Amino acid sequence: MKAICFYFQIHQPFRLKRYRFFDIGNDHYYYDDFANDDIVTRIARRSYIPAAESLLRMIEQSGGKFRCAISVTGTALEQFEQYVPEFIDLLKKLADTGCVEFLAETYAHSLSSLMDPEEFASQVKVHDEKLHDLFGVKPKVLRNTELIYCDELAPQILAMGYKGVLTEGAKHILGWKSPNYVYSAATAPKLKLLLKNDKLSDDISFRFSNPQWDAYPLTADKYIDWIADTPMEEQIVNLFMNLETFGELQPRESGIFQFLEALPRFAAEKGIEFWTPSTAISKLKPVAELSVLHPISWADEARDTSAWLGNKLQNEAFNKLYSVSERVRLCDDRRLKQDWYYLQASDHFFYMSTKHMADGAVHSHFSPYETPFQAFTNYMNVLSDFIVRVEEQYPLSIENEELNALLTTIRNQAREIETLNKEAESMRKNIEHFNEEHLLRDKLAADEKPAEEKPEAKAPAKKKRAACKSKKKDAENKDKA
Numbered sequence: 001m002k003a004i005c006f007y008f009q010i011h012q013p014f015r016l017k018r019y020r021f022f023d024i025g026n027d028h029y030y031y032d033d034f035a036n037d038d039i040v041t042r043i044a045r046r047s048y049i050p051a052a053e054s055l056l057r058m059i060e061q062s063g064g065k066f067r068c069a070i071s072v073t074g075t076a077l078e079q080f081e082q083y084v085p086e087f088i089d090l091l092k093k094l095a096d097t098g099c100v101e102f103l104a105e106t107y108a109h110s111l112s113s114l115m116d117p118e119e120f121a122s123q124v125k126v127h128d129e130k131l132h133d134l135f136g137v138k139p140k141v142l143r144n145t146e147l148i149y150c151d152e153l154a155p156q157i158l159a160m161g162y163k164g165v166l167t168e169g170a171k172h173i174l175g176w177k178s179p180n181y182v183y184s185a186a187t188a189p190k191l192k193l194l195l196k197n198d199k200l201s202d203d204i205s206f207r208f209s210n211p212q213w214d215a216y217p218l219t220a221d222k223y224i225d226w227i228a229d230t231p232m233e234e235q236i237v238n239l240f241m242n243l244e245t246f247g248e249l250q251p252r253e254s255g256i257f258q259f260l261e262a263l264p265r266f267a268a269e270k271g272i273e274f275w276t277p278s279t280a281i282s283k284l285k286p287v288a289e290l291s292v293l294h295p296i297s298w299a300d301e302a303r304d305t306s307a308w309l310g311n312k313l314q315n316e317a318f319n320k321l322y323s324v325s326e327r328v329r330l331c332d333d334r335r336l337k338q339d340w341y342y343l344q345a346s347d348h349f350f351y352m353s354t355k356h357m358a359d360g361a362v363h364s365h366f367s368p369y370e371t372p373f374q375a376f377t378n379y380m381n382v383l384s385d386f387i388v389r390v391e392e393q394y395p396l397s398i399e400n401e402e403l404n405a406l407l408t409t410i411r412n413q414a415r416e417i418e419t420l421n422k423e424a425e426s427m428r429k430n431i432e433h434f435n436e437e438h439l440l441r442d443k444l445a446a447d448e449k450p451a452e453e454k455p456e457a458k459a460p461a462k463k464k465r466a467a468c469k470s471k472k473k474d475a476e477n478k479d480k481a
Contacts, residue, residue, distance in 0.1 A: 001237065001271070002228070002230070002232075002234070002235055002236075002237070002271070002272050003235065003236050003237070003272065003273040003274065003275040003279075003280065004227065004236075004237050004239060004263075004267065004272060004273070004274050004275070005069070005194060005238045005239065005240075005274075005275050005276070005277060005280050006067075006068035006069065006274065007068065007069040007071065007103070007143070007166060007238070007239070007240045007277065008051075008068065008071075008241065008242070008243040009071050009072075009143070009240070009242045009243065010048065010070065010071065010072040010073070010076050010242075010243050010244075011072070011075070011076050011077040011109050012016070012036075012040050012073070012075060012079050012416075013075055013109065013342070013345035013347040013348070014036060014038070014075055014342040015030060015031065015032050015035050015039070015347075015368055016030050016032060016348070016379065016382055017030065017031060017034055017035075018032075018378060019378055019381045019382045020381065021381055022087070023121040023381065023385065024381060024384050024385045024388065025385060025388055027385070028335075028344075028385060028389065030342075030369075030385075030386075035368065036083070037082075037083050040076075040079045040080070040083050040084060041083050041084055042304075043248055044080070044083075044084040044087050046248055046252070047243065047245075047246055047247035048243060048244075048247075049084075049087055049090060049244050050246070050247055050252070050257060051247060051260075052087065052091065052094060052243075054246070054257050054260055054261050055068065055094060055100070056090070056094060056097070057167040057261060057273060058260070058261055058263075058264050059094075059097050059099045059100075061264070062264040062268070062274075064097070064098070065264065065268070065273070065274065066264045066274045066281070067100070067101075067274045067275060068099070068100055068101075068274065068276065069100070069101040069102070069141075069276050069277050070091070070094070070100055070101070070102055070103070070243070071102070071103040071104075071105050071143045072091070072102070073105065073107065073108065073109040073127070074107035074108060074123075074126065074127050074130050074341070075107070075108055075109060075339070075341070075342065075345060076109075076255055077130060079284070079411060080147055085270075088134065091134070091135065091217070092135055094138065095135035095137055095337055099276075099355075101137075101139075101140075101141070101276035101277060101278055102131050102135060102137045102139055103139055103142065103143040103166070103277065104124055104127060104131075104139035104142040104162060105124065105127060105142065105143045105144060105145060106120065106123040106124055106127060106144065106145050107123040107124070107126045107127040107130065107341060108123060108341040108342065108343035108344045108345050109145050109345050109347070110123060110145060110345060110346060111145060111148070111305075111309070111342075111344070111349065112322075112344060113144055113148060113153055114148065114171040114295060114309070115243065115318070115325075115408070116322055116325050117327075118325075118329070118343075119322075119325055120156070120301040121156065121160060122329075123344075124142065124160060125160075125339040131242040135145075139162070140162060140163050140164075140167070140278050141162060141163060141164040141165065141166065141194075141281065142157055142160075142162040142164070142165045143165070143166040144157075144165065144167075145169045145346055146295070146298060146299055146308075146346060147166060147168045147196065147240070147296075147297050147298040148167075148295055148297045148305065149165060149167035149168075149189040149193075149292060149295065149296060149457070150292045150293065150294060151185065151186055151291055151292050151293060152187070152188070152189050153165075153184035154187045154188035155187055155188045157188070157191060158185070158190055158191040159363070162191070162277070163192060163281055164191065164192040164193065164194060164277055164278070164281040165191060165192075165194070166193075166194050166196070166240065166277060167193060167194075167195060167196070167292075168196050168198070168295060168296050168297060168303050169195035169196050169197060169198055169238070170198075170296045170303040171198070171303075172303070173290070173292055173296060174195070175258045176286070177290075178231075179195035179196065179197045179198070179238065180197060180230060180231075180234035180238075181195075181234065181235070181236065181284075181287045182194065182236060182284040182287065183195065183287065183288055183289065183290040184280065184286035184288070184289050184290070185289070185290070186289045186290060186291035186292075187291075189286075192281045192286055193286075193290055194238050194277055195240060196238050196239075196240040196298060197238050198238070200223075200226065200227065200237060200239060200241050201238075203215070203218060203223070203242060204239070204250075204259075205245045205249060205250075206249070208245075208250045208254060208259070209250050209251065209254035209256070209461075216248070217255075218259065219259070219262075220259050220262035220263050220264075220265075221266045223259075223263070223266075223273040223274065224263065224267050224269075224270055225270075227267075227272060228272060235284055236275070236280050236284060240254050240298065246260060300355065306355070307350055307353055307355070308346050308349040308350055308355060309349065310354075310355065311352070311353070311354050312373075313352045313354070313372065313373070314349045314352045314376075316376075317349060317352065317376060317379055317380060317383065319347070320383060321343060321344065321383060321386075324386075324387055327390050327393070328340045330393075331390070331393050333393065336389055336390065336393075339386055340386075343379075343382065344471050347366070348375070348379050349471055350366065350367070351366075351367040351368070351369055351372065351375035351379075352372045352375045352376045353372055354372050456459075
């Protein structure tokens with residue numbers, strides 16, 4: 001039996017407005033609302049909405065046999081709620097089918113896993129809560145930002161409660177091995193890895209409408225034949241891509257939607273099933289452990305993290321941002337924490353990339369800036385104002401060691417307060433239980449008394465004796481008279 005595991009990524013950052021040096025300290029609102037509204041609405045109309053409608057039809061027409069996974073960031077969900085609420089309704093319908101698995105990831109599509117484990121865990125937790133609130137689902141598999149993964153992350157991901165993680169089937173990691181198997185993490189063997197089939201995924205994402213491609217035009221039956229022709233022992237083909245592939249990167253006129261909707265029919269003819277990541281992880285045993293010493297991703301030819309942290313500009317901005325992470329977590333200012341999330345989006349660092357040649361076109365396609373240096377300058381101006389606001393609450397003059405000591409004290413006090421609250425609650429319940437027992441005991445004792453001893457039984461007897469005495473006294477008074 002062979003299966004296809006489709007995974008679609010949905011992400012939109014909050015894009016920054018042009019923020020000048022003279023705005024620092026004067027303007028604390030950083031976002032280009034017009035651009036965000038325009039871009040999100042346009043892409044939703046051209047791509048997200050028709051793609052989601054196609055997925056719903058595929059599930060319905062296949063009788064629920066078509067299954068897939070979706071990962072949507074918290075920042076994207078916020079913008080959909082604000083600008084395109086009908087797409088949220090479509091996502092709810094997909095969730096209700098039971099055929100679509102929603103994956104965990106960082107709320108802000110951040111690079112926190114590379115710098116701040118505490119922030120990484122916090123963002124994933126917040127993202128899970130958002131998915132549960134909107135769609136009533138609890139993710140079991142994690143997809144880190146841009147499929148970033150390495151051995152160092154595996155134990156933490158497993159400790160966070162996830163059974164599997166999606167990542168790139170990078171050639172320099174796999175070597176002669178095939179991505180069409182389930183692997184286990186070298187540093188946490190209980191954590192299973194699903195690897196993207198790079199070639200078959202990119203055939204759809206990047207080559208589908210290219211007339212210069214030797215396999216053009218790509219049809220659904222041809223594509224399924226390629227999958228069916230893979231070695232019989234290779235049981236899972238992981239096709240990971242952005243949902244924007246359908247209608248945005250590959251325009252509607254190319255026939256991309258018809259291609260997508262035809263896949264289940266031709267797959268059924270070849271006996272190929274569609275599985276979610278959880279299904280693949282539960283049905284297939286790992287064939288081997290896979291070690292990834294350095295972080296990999298699905299970006300660019302190198303499949304590393306150089307798309308976001310490959311030059312001095314990017315690293316300067318990245319290190320400056322996370323230098324205040326502990327202080328931000330201390331504060332209770334909701335607006336400050338919201339900005340903290342939005343500024344962590346990996347897109348801001350992607351715009352600063354100075355890569356050229358093959359990757360240059362990809363980077364410039366997504367960037368709203370004319371040059372990487374303009375992106376860096378604008379971001380650093382915003383970040384400077386943000387840090388001023390953080391410093392107003394927790395001055396940067398406090399050394400990190402002192403701050404860490406303060407954090408330890410606060411955490412210890414919080415744990416002590418929590419323990420005392422639990423003890424107080426336990427004592428309150430014991431007192432209530434004690435009072436209930438005594439009331440019940442008194443009631444039972446009262447019920448067991450002889451009738452003549454009961455107050456209600458004695459009362460009529462007393463009245464009767466008093467009446468007799470009164471009559472006797474009246475009789476004696478008559479005799480005397």
